[in-house]
Amino acid sequence: xxxxxxxxxxxxxxxxxxxxxxxxxxxxxxxxxxxxxxxxxxxxxxxxxxxxxxxxxxxxxxxxxxxxxxxxxxxxxxxxxxxxxxxxxxxxxxxxxxxxxxxxxxxxxxxxxxxxxxxxxxxxxxxxxxxxxxxxxxxxxxxxxxxxxxxxxxxxxxxxxxxxxxxxxxxxxxxxxxxxxxxxxxxxxxxxxxxxxxxxxxxxxxxxxxxxxxxxxxxxxxxxxxxxxxxxxxxxxxxxxxxxxxxxxxxxxxxxxxxxxxxxxxxxxxxxxxxxxxxxxxxxxxxxxxxx
Amino acid sequence: xxxxxxxxxxxxxxxxxxxxxxxxxxxxxxxxxxxxxxxxxxxxxxxxxxxxxxxxxxxxxxxxxxxxxxxxxxxxxxxxxxxxxxxxxxxxxxxxxxxxxxxxxxxxxxxxxxxxxxxxxxxxxxxxxxxxxxxxxxxxxxxxxxxxxxxxxxxxxxxxxxxxxxxxxxxxxxxxxxxxxxxxxxxxxxxxxxxxxxxxxxxxxxxxxxxxxxxxxxxxxxxxxxxxxxxxxxxxxxxxxxxxxxxxxxxxxxxxxxxxxxxxxxxxxxxxxxxxxxxxxxxxxxxxxxxxxxxxxxxxxxxxxxxxxxxxxxxxxxxxxxxxxx
Numbered sequence: 001x002x003x004x005x006x007x008x009x010x011x012x013x014x015x016x017x018x019x020x021x022x023x024x025x026x027x028x029x030x031x032x033x034x035x036x037x038x039x040x041x042x043x044x045x046x047x048x049x050x051x052x053x054x055x056x057x058x059x060x061x062x063x064x065x066x067x068x069x070x071x072x073x074x075x076x077x078x079x080x081x082x083x084x085x086x087x088x089x090x091x092x093x094x095x096x097x098x099x100x101x102x103x104x105x106x107x108x109x110x111x112x113x114x115x116x117x118x119x120x121x122x123x124x125x126x127x128x129x130x131x132x133x134x135x136x137x138x139x140x141x142x143x144x145x146x147x148x149x150x151x152x153x154x155x156x157x158x159x160x161x162x163x164x165x166x167x168x169x170x171x172x173x174x175x176x177x178x179x180x181x182x183x184x185x186x187x188x189x190x191x192x193x194x195x196x197x198x199x200x201x202x203x204x205x206x207x208x209x210x211x212x213x214x215x216x217x218x219x220x221x222x223x224x225x226x227x228x229x230x231x232x233x234x235x236x237x238x239x240x241x242x243x244x245x246x247x248x249x250x251x252x253x254x255x256x257x258x259x260x261x262x263x264x265x266x267x268x269x270x271x272x273x274x275x276x277x278x279x280x281x282x283x284x285x286x287x288x289x290x291x292x
Numbered sequence: 293x294x295x296x297x298x299x300x301x302x303x304x305x306x307x308x309x310x311x312x313x314x315x316x317x318x319x320x321x322x323x324x325x326x327x328x329x330x331x332x333x334x335x336x337x338x339x340x341x342x343x344x345x346x347x348x349x350x351x352x353x354x355x356x357x358x359x360x361x362x363x364x365x366x367x368x369x370x371x372x373x374x375x376x377x378x379x380x381x382x383x384x385x386x387x388x389x390x391x392x393x394x395x396x397x398x399x400x401x402x403x404x405x406x407x408x409x410x411x412x413x414x415x416x417x418x419x420x421x422x423x424x425x426x427x428x429x430x431x432x433x434x435x436x437x438x439x440x441x442x443x444x445x446x447x448x449x450x451x452x453x454x455x456x457x458x459x460x461x462x463x464x465x466x467x468x469x470x471x472x473x474x475x476x477x478x479x480x481x482x483x484x485x486x487x488x489x490x491x492x493x494x495x496x497x498x499x500x501x502x503x504x505x506x507x508x509x510x511x512x513x514x515x516x517x518x519x520x521x522x523x524x525x526x527x528x529x530x531x532x533x534x535x536x537x538x539x540x541x542x543x544x545x546x547x548x549x550x551x552x553x554x555x556x557x558x559x560x561x562x563x564x565x566x567x568x569x570x571x572x573x574x575x576x577x578x579x580x581x582x583x584x585x586x587x588x589x590x591x592x593x594x595x596x597x598x599x600x601x602x603x604x605x606x607x608x609x610x611x612x613x614x615x616x617x618x
Contacts, residue, residue: 039403040403040406088594092597092598097403099597099601101403101406102593103594103597105537105593106541106592106593106597107590107594108590109537109587109589110587110591113584114583114587116579117577117581118577120578120579224533228411228414231407232411239403264422266421266422267422269414269418270415270418270419273411273414273415277396277408277412280396280404280408
């Protein structure tokens with residue numbers, strides 16, 4: 001009896017971890033772009049949607065394996081992010097964060113409806129093989145879930161290495177800390193911002209694919225819906241802070257999993273936001289944007 | 293495609309009524325964003341609160357209607373004069389909800405406020421969808437009385453109700469103009485321009501922001517009641533983030549802190565949305581044209597911000613400048 005309860009709890013934790021690992025990829029990407037561009041990008045959810053649909057296109061029409069489709073989707077969404085930033089955000093960059101934020105909402109609406117117009121509203125799923133879950137001590141884990149978790153951890157590791165071990169990472173941190181100072185120190189901040197857009201959007205694309213794999217099916221509105229969850233994780237960790245975003249994502253993932261199992265299954269977002277609002281109320285000043 | 297004249301007239305009437313409802317919403321958001329600089333991305337929650345309040349106040353008590361009317365509360369305030377009670381209650385509930393949401397988030401920086409309001413509206417939507425004992429969720433409360441319709445008949449009622457909505461818009465406009473010309477309005481603008489300075493002058497800025505939040509929320513609540521009595525039903529699917537987005541476009545298009553501007557913005561936007569409904573469908577792509585209509589609205593928002601940030605009737609010197617801090 002007690003053992004059952006424990007394995008049930010472990011099961012919920014495992015779901016939460018996998019859920020959190022999907023959120024983490026999106027949250028780190030969003031927070032990276034905030035760190036360098038200094039505005040909250042409401043169009044970020046569309047990068048997830050476009051990632052999922054691009055992977056779907058490559059995998060079904062192109063017939064490529066899912067991992068190849070994932071890489072193509074990341075690259076494609078990365079380029080999309082750079083192009084979007086050039087067309088919509090760069091021209092009003094000097095006007096402060098508010099016009100940028102509002103513009104991003106318009107961009108989100110534009111992208112989402114373009115996708116809806118072309119792809120329709122039917123639910124789609126990636127051709128991921130159905131594999132029987134393996135059982136470890138009474139806890140059921142699907143190999144697909146494990147794969148999602150591992151890919152997410154690899155992505156986190158890659159971003160950690162990028163920030164700490166590469167020249168680009170150092171330039172990103174410098175630009176985030178003080179753009180003027182970075183510029184007079186000889187850093188080409190325009191190029192750094194462009195590359196940050198690529199990395200952040202590609203992370204969004206990957207998050208979209210992971211979301212599509214772990215929680216099928218997906219629609220053109222999937223990314224926009226998930227954006228709320230990504231926001232919660234990002235803010236929880238302190239916006240602009242990648243390691244905070246990872247921790248925040250884990251907490252949000254676990255909260256959603258525990259809440260929907262032990263409290264009520266009909267609410268999911270509410271758990272993420274109950275935590276978020278609680279944190280905002282206790283430390284509204286302590287989570288102000290930081291440097292990367 | 294030929295539309296008969298009476299059909300055309302009733303189409304124009306219903307479009308005007310919808311535009312008036314959006315004008316009320318836009319007037320409310322203008323108090324928040326245009327005057328006070330508060331980034332409220334959860335406006336639809338106040339609209340929904342008002343609509344459900346109007347419904348619950350006026351639908352017949354549970355059990356008196358045959359055919360699966362399994363809601364828990366229905367006060368059955370008699371029509372047509374009960375509509376006054378219904379509007380009052382909706383304003384109250386919209387205002388209180390705004391106050392509650394404001395209490396959690398007005399102290400936050402602007403960016404956090406944007407996300408907090410967006411999120412809280414999302415939770416409110418989940419609440420409406422799930423608490424079916426009260427709201428009947430996705431089935432909806434479908435017997436909200438339309439005040440005076442049985443006495444006047446459908447056509448005349450459409451005209452009278454439109455005039456009723458117009459009177460409310462004019463009344464709200466006058467009240468807001470008066471309020472915003474008073475010292476209170478100048479204080480709101482002061483907070484928008486420089487909250488630190490307002491605080492230095494001894495103003496309790498959090499309290500003033502809360503008042504602004506409550507006023508705008510109450511106006512959105514009234515809009516909800518007008519909507520509920522016009523459509524005759526309230527369903528969870530009506531109160532989605534799209535509504536918030538459309539109101540934002542109306543406000544930004546019309547002009548910040550310009551009440552005439554945001555009313556104009558609401559009319560332009562709703563006219564565009566309703567007229568483009570009649571665009572022909574492209575063979576094989578049923579979602580293409582309907583989606584492009586909304587993509588155009590998204591693009592419009594982007595273009596307004598970039599090329600005419602003060603909007604159609606706004607004053608360029610009054611651009612909202614808050615949010616430079618994070």
